[in-house]
Amino acid sequence: MRTVSMCFSLFPVPRCRFHTLAGSWWENFHKLGRTGGKGSKLNHLRSNNSDQEGGHTRKYVRTVTTKTDLKRKIALSKKSDVVGHETKYAMTISSDELHTNKIEISKVERKDFGTQQKVTENKDLVKLMTLIIFDIETTGFSRENERIIEIALQDLVGGENSTFQTLINPECYVPNAHVHGISTHMVSRPDVPRMKELIPILIEYIQSRQKPGGQVLWIGHNARTFDVPFLIKEFSRCSTEIPEDWLFMDTLPLARELVKSGGPNCPSKTSLQALREHYKIPLVGSAHRAMSDVYSLSLVLQRMTFDLKVPISGLVDRSFKASEISIVKKKKSSK
DNA sequence: GGCCCTCTTTAGGGCCTT
Numbered sequence: 001m002r003t004v005s006m007c008f009s010l011f012p013v014p015r016c017r018f019h020t021l022a023g024s025w026w027e028n029f030h031k032l033g034r035t036g037g038k039g040s041k042l043n044h045l046r047s048n049n050s051d052q053e054g055g056h057t058r059k060y061v062r063t064v065t066t067k068t069d070l071k072r073k074i075a076l077s078k079k080s081d082v083v084g085h086e087t088k089y090a091m092t093i094s095s096d097e098l099h100t101n102k103i104e105i106s107k108v109e110r111k112d113f114g115t116q117q118k119v120t121e122n123k124d125l126v127k128l129m130t131l132i133i134f135d136i137e138t139t140g141f142s143r144e145n146e147r148i149i150e151i152a153l154q155d156l157v158g159g160e161n162s163t164f165q166t167l168i169n170p171e172c173y174v175p176n177a178h179v180h181g182i183s184t185h186m187v188s189r190p191d192v193p194r195m196k197e198l199i200p201i202l203i204e205y206i207q208s209r210q211k212p213g214g215q216v217l218w219i220g221h222n223a224r225t226f227d228v229p230f231l232i233k234e235f236s237r238c239s240t241e242i243p244e245d246w247l248f249m250d251t252l253p254l255a256r257e258l259v260k261s262g263g264p265n266c267p268s269k270t271s272l273q274a275l276r277e278h279y280k281i282p283l284v285g286s287a288h289r290a291m292s293d294v295y296s297l298s299l300v301l302q303r304m305t306f307d308l309k310v311p312i313s314g315l316v317d318r319s320f321k322a323s324e325i326s327i328v329k330k331k332k333s334s335k
Numbered sequence: 336g337g338c339c340c341t342c343t344t345t346a347g348g349g350c351c352t353t
Binding site: 135136137138139140141142143146149176179180220221222223224225226227229230252253255256260269270271272288 | 336337338339350351352353
């Protein structure tokens with residue numbers, strides 16, 4: 001039996017460090033929101049988190065993967081695929097069930113929002129958004145010729161299993177280990193999943209973080225022109241569509257807005273490293289590794305949205321769907 | 336590759352992602 005190395009924040013250090021930091025994201029945001037006064041748009045953020053603090057149980061968002069239950073996860077994902085677009089599944093796992101491997105799959109009602117605009121028009125729907133910071137490492141810049149070799153996610157709600165991280169076997173040589181420290185040897189180990197094996201697990205993980213009837217907002221730096229096209233290409237290679245209820249948001253335009261706004265306290269550059277240094281955010285983990293950049297971006301986003309007074313609905317306003325990127329590409333290539 | 340800016344738009348260079 002093959003086992004797969006993936007990291008969830010339920011596990012011990014270093015993942016627990018990310019777990020703790022993830023929990024502080026909202027707390028810090030609340031402090032910033034309070035300093036913004038009653039009229040601050042950040043009050044949206046405070047209200048959005050009302051059901052995420054105070055010990056409320058979210059039975060619909062618990063997923064656990066260990067090195068020994070990969071096949072079970074894949075089997076669950078295939079079961080979900082049978083239902084297709086009609087229903088959405090989430091796993092309900094109690095502490096007892098964790099020990100007995102007994103997992104109950106329950107149907108969750110699905111709402112079709114149509115467009116992200118409808119979400120921003122309804123503040124109640126904004127509360128249903130799941131914000132996922134993500135980053136990928138690749139073998140190069142070309143989505144056509146290069147492959148993803150690492151992915152990391154962080155659900156900004158925090159708590160158990162709020163982070164997801166794994167290397168990915170690209171089934172090719174990794175020429176740029178000097179950039180991220182990920183070598184061909186590291187990704188060629190038998191316990192490192194290939195993309196076709198990872199995609200159903202990734203979808204299952206996202207569904208486990210998703211609120212019933214809610215949408216997921218993936219947030220990445222330069223996501224529109226780099227991370228998302230890479231994801232689309234990798235999904236396409238595996239004959240899988242990016243789920244329609246996945247929205248994406250690029251923080252690079254936010255950074256540009258911030259630089260453009262001027263002022264003595266504005267950053268001068270828009271790279272993630274420059275923003276991290278500008279906000280004096282310490283580097284956690286290895287530079288240019290996916291989880292390290294995810295952690296940096298989660299804090300950079302907090303600071304940028306505060307400086308620009310952008311609420312969660314503002315992030316959704318700036319979101320796009322994977323299908324929109326494909327349409328743009330088709331139009332340009334057809335000329 | 337896409338976006339942004341400007342000494343631009345009939346263009347070109349810089350930035351951002353690995």
